[in-house]
Amino acid sequence: MAEVLEIQEEHHFDPLTLPNNGEGGEESPMKISYGKTMMWYFLLSDAFTFSAFLIAYAAIRISQPWWPNPNSVFKGFPGFGPEANLPLGFVSVMTFVLILSSVAVVRAVQEGHRMNKKGVMIWMFFGILGGVAFLGCQAWEWNNLIHEGLRPFYNPFGPDANGLTHLVEEHQQWSPGPVAFGALFFGITGFHGFHVFTGVLLNVWGFVATSMGVFHRRGHYEMIEKLGLYWHFVDLVWVFVFLAFYLM
Amino acid sequence: MADHLSDEQYKSAVSAVWKATIILGVVTVVEVIAALILGPKLPKVLMNSFYALASFAKAFFIVGEFMHLKYEKRAFMISLGVPLVFLVWAIIAFASEGQSWFLMNHPK
Numbered sequence A: 001m002a003e004v005l006e007i008q009e010e011h012h013f014d015p016l017t018l019p020n021n022g023e024g025g026e027e028s029p030m031k032i033s034y035g036k037t038m039m040w041y042f043l044l045s046d047a048f049t050f051s052a053f054l055i056a057y058a059a060i061r062i063s064q065p066w067w068p069n070p071n072s073v074f075k076g077f078p079g080f081g082p083e084a085n086l087p088l089g090f091v092s093v094m095t096f097v098l099i100l101s102s103v104a105v106v107r108a109v110q111e112g113h114r115m116n117k118k119g120v121m122i123w124m125f126f127g128i129l130g131g132v133a134f135l136g137c138q139a140w141e142w143n144n145l146i147h148e149g150l151r152p153f154y155n156p157f158g159p160d161a162n163g164l165t166h167l168v169e170e171h172q173q174w175s176p177g178p179v180a181f182g183a184l185f186f187g188i189t190g191f192h193g194f195h196v197f198t199g200v201l202l203n204v205w206g207f208v209a210t211s212m213g214v215f216h217r218r219g220h221y222e223m224i225e226k227l228g229l230y231w232h233f234v235d236l237v238w239v240f241v242f243l244a245f246y247l248m
Numbered sequence B: 001m002a003d004h005l006s007d008e009q010y011k012s013a014v015s016a017v018w019k020a021t022i023i024l025g026v027v028t029v030v031e032v033i034a035a036l037i038l039g040p041k042l043p044k045v046l047m048n049s050f051y052a053l054a055s056f057a058k059a060f061f062i063v064g065e066f067m068h069l070k071y072e073k074r075a076f077m078i079s080l081g082v083p084l085v086f087l088v089w090a091i092i093a094f095a096s097e098g099q100s101w102f103l104m105n106h107p108k
Helices: A002-010 A034-063 A089-113 A117-147 A165-169 A180-211 A214-218 A222-247 B007-037 B044-066 B074-105
Strands: none
Touching: A034 A180, A034 A222, A034 B074, A089 A117, A089 A222, A089 B007, A089 B044, A117 A180, A117 A214, A117 A222, A180 A214, A180 A222, A214 A222, A222 B007, A222 B044, B007 B044
16 A cells, blocks of 8 residues: 555656656657647637638639729728728738737837836837727728628629629629628628737736736746737738738 | 847847838738739739738748747647648638639539
């Protein structure tokens, strides 16, 4: 009995302080913390979700005889009124806002490595500001397109916008343009916007926790790194949303 | 756990980030200008391949530099990259499926 107890003692398994008994476990093989690893694998699964949406978009778009020309759909710009003709202008601004916001959070992570609490707070603030600005831009763009008549099941962007009238005459539909365009646009940019919104909330929490000195007392700013990973992923997804809806 | 940086590492990390920012900005500007000027003139296939290539370049910069994956262990990079191979199948399969829907609706 005593022997059994001794063996159990020797192989006592504590996930936090693994014993150095030559069976491995004393060293992390990936040299990356548990939290960051899990954030990466969550983002991998999220990448599959976004890929599924974008691939569905591609399949539906390929199945149509034509598709609304982005240069004639996305040409509005705030302050230029309904007659504005600045194709891709506003969405380029949105892209830059998101890239700069991402950069601000990278800087916050770097200041975190230096244990510079004030630096983390300043750069997180700019990161949050960029995220809020992006959401504001998106709200304006959705509002603009809804005013032009775009709905999840109705697409006003007919063939006259592309000079492709002949293709549609033989195939008259109740919606001037491919019906799925609205649902795909609102669905995919909306899902991305939801990620931006969640990211802003998480970053605000990170900012408040930093200002309260939570991470400083902990001795490291790894939480800011995890928030940063999520935030850059949002930027990464935007690259492909931009590609699918605005460029192609 | 926190790998604190020396002054030198810090400086080079900061300059690497600004460099990546400039590259991302320039690639985006080139994409938009190409879409506005060359888009209506050149064949759609050529333009789309250019946009896709430029976007993947941007993606590599974001993942490598901003998300710091370039500096992680190789095994970790592979564990994230290999599952994405499924997407190659998905893109090919669903693109050809879309093509087939088109041909069903528009018989020659």
